[in-house]
Amino acid sequence: MDFLEVSYEEEGTRLTLYGDWRLLQLEELNSYLGSRELLDVLTRIRGSVILDGSKLESLDTAGALFLLDTLEQQVDSDEIKSESFNTSHASIIKLVSERKPAREIKRYKSENIIAHVGRETLALWRNIVSSISFLGRFVYDLLPLVIKPFEIRWRELFVQLELACVKSLPVIALVNFLIGTVVAYIFADQVRRYGANIFIVDGVAVAMSRELAPLIVAIVMAGRSGSSFTAQIGSMKINEEIDAIQVLGLSVMNILVIPRVIALAIALPLLGILATGIGIGGGMIVAQVELGITPTTFLERMHDNVAFRHFWIGLIKAPVFAIFIALIGCRMGLAVENNTRSVGLNTTSTVVQSIVVVILVDALFAVIFMKLGL
Amino acid sequence: MNREGELALSVEGVVTRFGDKIVHNGVSFKTYRREVTALIGSSGSGKSVLLREIIGLLRPSEGRISVMGVDVWQASDEELAALRGRFGVLFQEGALFSNLTVGENVAVPLEEKTELSPELVERLVDLRLSLSGLSPEERHKMPSELSGGMKKRAALARALSLEPELLFLDEPTSGLDPITARRFDELIQTLSHGLGIGVLLTTHDLDTISSIVDRLIVLDKGKVLAYGTVAEVKQFQHPWVQEYFSSRGG
Numbered sequence: 001m002d003f004l005e006v007s008y009e010e011e012g013t014r015l016t017l018y019g020d021w022r023l024l025q026l027e028e029l030n031s032y033l034g035s036r037e038l039l040d041v042l043t044r045i046r047g048s049v050i051l052d053g054s055k056l057e058s059l060d061t062a063g064a065l066f067l068l069d070t071l072e073q074q075v076d077s078d079e080i081k082s083e084s085f086n087t088s089h090a091s092i093i094k095l096v097s098e099r100k101p102a103r104e105i106k107r108y109k110s111e112n113i114i115a116h117v118g119r120e121t122l123a124l125w126r127n128i129v130s131s132i133s134f135l136g137r138f139v140y141d142l143l144p145l146v147i148k149p150f151e152i153r154w155r156e157l158f159v160q161l162e163l164a165c166v167k168s169l170p171v172i173a174l175v176n177f178l179i180g181t182v183v184a185y186i187f188a189d190q191v192r193r194y195g196a197n198i199f200i201v202d203g204v205a206v207a208m209s210r211e212l213a214p215l216i217v218a219i220v221m222a223g224r225s226g227s228s229f230t231a232q233i234g235s236m237k238i239n240e241e242i243d244a245i246q247v248l249g250l251s252v253m254n255i256l257v258i259p260r261v262i263a264l265a266i267a268l269p270l271l272g273i274l275a276t277g278i279g280i281g282g283g284m285i286v287a288q289v290e291l292g293i294t295p296t297t298f299l300e301r302m303h304d305n306v307a308f309r310h311f312w313i314g315l316i317k318a319p320v321f322a323i324f325i326a327l328i329g330c331r332m333g334l335a336v337e338n339n340t341r342s343v344g345l346n347t348t349s350t351v352v353q354s355i356v357v358v359i360l361v362d363a364l365f366a367v368i369f370m371k372l373g374l
Numbered sequence: 375m376n377r378e379g380e381l382a383l384s385v386e387g388v389v390t391r392f393g394d395k396i397v398h399n400g401v402s403f404k405t406y407r408r409e410v411t412a413l414i415g416s417s418g419s420g421k422s423v424l425l426r427e428i429i430g431l432l433r434p435s436e437g438r439i440s441v442m443g444v445d446v447w448q449a450s451d452e453e454l455a456a457l458r459g460r461f462g463v464l465f466q467e468g469a470l471f472s473n474l475t476v477g478e479n480v481a482v483p484l485e486e487k488t489e490l491s492p493e494l495v496e497r498l499v500d501l502r503l504s505l506s507g508l509s510p511e512e513r514h515k516m517p518s519e520l521s522g523g524m525k526k527r528a529a530l531a532r533a534l535s536l537e538p539e540l541l542f543l544d545e546p547t548s549g550l551d552p553i554t555a556r557r558f559d560e561l562i563q564t565l566s567h568g569l570g571i572g573v574l575l576t577t578h579d580l581d582t583i584s585s586i587v588d589r590l591i592v593l594d595k596g597k598v599l600a601y602g603t604v605a606e607v608k609q610f611q612h613p614w615v616q617e618y619f620s621s622r623g624g
Contacts, residue, residue, distance in 0.1 A: 023498075023537045027490055060537040061569060065501050088570045095568035101500035101510055339518035341472040 003032050006041050012048035012079075017056040021063025029063065033070045042074040049077045053085030064096040134331045138261070141253040153259045160263035164225045165270060171224070172217055176208075176275035179216055180282025183207050187283075188290040197291045201301040204283030210310040213275035215362055217268060218321035222354035225267075226329035229260055230350040233333025234343040242334065252334070261326040268322035269315050276314060309374055317365050324361060325354045380406045381443075382540050382572035383428065388437030390423060397423055398434070399596035407539065407572040410562065410586050414577060415593035416614070421576040422466070424593070425544055428574070429463055430454055442539060459487055461540040462533030466548065468525040470517035476503070476528045477513030483535040498535075506531035507561055523554040527561075534565070541565070543575035547582050555579060559586045580619070592618075 005016040021029060032038065051071075053059075071080060085093065111119075145152050187203040233256055236242055245252050280302070287293040293301075332346040332353070383405045390398040397420040405411040413421050426432040428439055430446045439446045444457045470479050480499045484490060490498070503513055506527040517525060526546060533541060546562065547555035563586040566573045577583065583590065583604060590607040592600040592615060600610045608619050 023488065026488070026494060026498075030491075030494060061501060061505065061534075062498055062537060065497065069497075091568045091570075095505070095564060096501070099501070099504045101497075101504040337518060339472045339516070341518070 003029055004038065006045075009050070012050055012081075013045045013077075014050045014052055016052040016054070017067070019056070020058045021056065021067060022058055022060045023062040026062050026066065029066060033066060039074060042070070043076070045075050045077060047077065048079040048081065049075060051080055051082045051085075053082065053089055056085065056089060059089045059092055061092060061096050064093050065100065068093070068097055068100055130335070131331060134334075135327065138253060138257060138327060141251060142258060145254070145258065151254070152262070153255055156255065157259040157263050160260050161267055163228075164221065164264055164267040168221065168224055168267075168271065169274070172220060172271050172275055173278050175220060176213055176216055176279040177282040179212055180204065180208055180279030181286050183212065183279075184283035184286035185290070188286060192291065197293060198297075198301055200283070200287050200291060200293065201298050202306055204287070205280055205302050205306040206310050208279035208283065209276045209306075209314045211314070211362075213279050214268075214272045214314045214317045214321065215358070217271045217275045217318065218325065218358045218362075219355055221264065221268060221271070221322070222325045222358060223351055225260075225264055226325045226350045226354045227347045229326065229329030230333040230336070230347045231343060233330060234336035234346055237334060237336045238338060238340065238343065257327075257330045260330055261323055264322040264326040265319040266322075268318040268325075272314060272318040276311065313365075313369055313374060317362065320361060320365075321358045324357045328353050328357065380408065382407045382409075382441070383574060384438075384440050385424070385428065386438045386440075388424070388427065388434045388439065390420065390427065390432075391435045396596055398437075398593075401437070401593065401596070401598055403591050403598055403601055405572060405574050405589065408566065408570050409588040410566050410573040410575065411589045411591065412575050412577050412583055412587040413591050413593060414583070414618070415599075417578075419593045420596070421593060422544055425542055425574075425576060429461070429542055430458070459483075459536050460538060461542060462536070462538035464526065464529050464533045464541065464543040464546060466544045468517070468529035470525060470529055470532070472517050474517075475513065476508070476515050476517065476520070476531075479517070479528060480513075480531045480535055483532065487536055499531075502531040502534050503528070505534060505565070507557065523550050523558070526550065526558065530561070538571060540572045540574070543573065545576055545578065547577065547579045552581070556581065556585070562586060580621070 003017065003019055003021065005018065007014045007016065019025075049071075082090065082093065184200060184204050187200045191197055191199045191203070233242070236256075242252060245255055284295050284298045287298055288295065329350050332350040336342045336346050381404060385404075386402045388398050388401040390396070401424065413424065415421050423432065427434045428441065428446065433447060441457060442460060444453060446454065446457070449457060470476070471482065474482070477496075477499050480502050481495050484495045484498060488495075499513065500510060503510065508524065508527050508531065512520070512524065512528070517528065520528060530543075530546075541562075543562065547558055550558060559582050562573060562575070565571055566586075575582075575587075577587075587604055590600070590602065590604050591598055592607060592610075594614055599612060600607045600615060602610075607615065
């Protein structure tokens, strides 16, 4: 289909437009305007040009833009006259020619690798510095509350405690029960080879109470509470609620951060105790099924042979994990920028940072307890 | 005068209830292409709700809404999708996709609804941005880096993306400084008259009303209180209307 007809007259070259010059036909139009034969004709035009719109059916800004682009690039003429366009087509052409964007497309240069590494390093450094200063601020604001505990926001604390503790019971119980059984299966297979069936008790009890229960609880809570802290506080930041808190002369730390940190530091040991119990319970079932060790024997063996310190060690680690998770969650929430995308990014970052930090701290504890001979 | 061919939108007997609360109690009006129509009314009179019903986001309890001859709430999903390609919407806060740059935002409708090559899309995006009064440098910015006025311009560019025949603007000038707001008004008028687009906007801005609006619809207590040209509505003897037009300070 032809969109354009070229005819030669006394006054100059007449370009008659046909059909629909619209967005829907744009691909067709573009290949037509870019065709060899048409370009040959157009580039040879000299002198004045008459643009005839009498046969034009419809036109929109996209069509007008490509018409003007083609004329500008291909037709070497000092005088282009428009003729018999209807008013709406004429006004579209007028508007588009006034606002026509420059042709050259500026591309963003890709950043060179050294600059990129530098930028990322600086960002990492700033992140570390701001983490430390946040920690400092937290401790600074927490200290007065130790002397004046009635100034703690107890209401908020208990709301958070309910969210973190009560509401996460089912998932914590399920996950740890499964972990307990899985660990027991692995031990069962090993101890059977040595005919040392009863050692499954020591294995499961120590692994669950000392390592697995606190770690699993911390990881689940990093995903559950840490991320929700960031999302909540981040949304408040976007909604200018954080600014409102500050303007009212209140402390963001006292209202938002400290109750969350304390709530999580209480919740995690409690959940850890539950998790240990349920995990060992899972192991107990597997011991019965796989090795024929009755629960009574299992519990007796545990009572006589598994030192209580393993349980304490697990319990000591939990609040430390909790404090890190809560602080990271709150800090990333407060670091949200004024756009919704930032909430998502920071929430992801919270979960990643929390899990990494929890495992790092756990490794650190392992070394310390080893040196202490515990 | 027969203007059926120019009819952009007709709303007939729309009733909206949220539980016991009646927001609209039989709202009817028509708007035409090449005209800027403004929907005014006190806060909470259901302007934005009506707009959401017209663009097919919220089902009215009763009544008929037809946009360019298509009944919005009887149309099949395909018909509605095709219809939505023919009108553009500017949401109050712009509603730019925050994970995309301004240019990518404007390109979204073109990439999703047309088969155009990337070069053509890019060229069209530049035109849309420049029609909305944004410079080419803005296209690589993220929405969060833009001021309120810029956001609205970018959102308008996206609304213009598919060559709409009709534009819906929810409070286009709210939150803009007077100078920016007047420029935005001019822009809307240029687009409406220059491109022959019908515009329906909700507003509280008296300057918008007196400068670019051709026709006014006043919503009050769930009904259309007054309908007509700005001059006609100004003459309308009703306490709310009179107070509204005399409310400008100074």
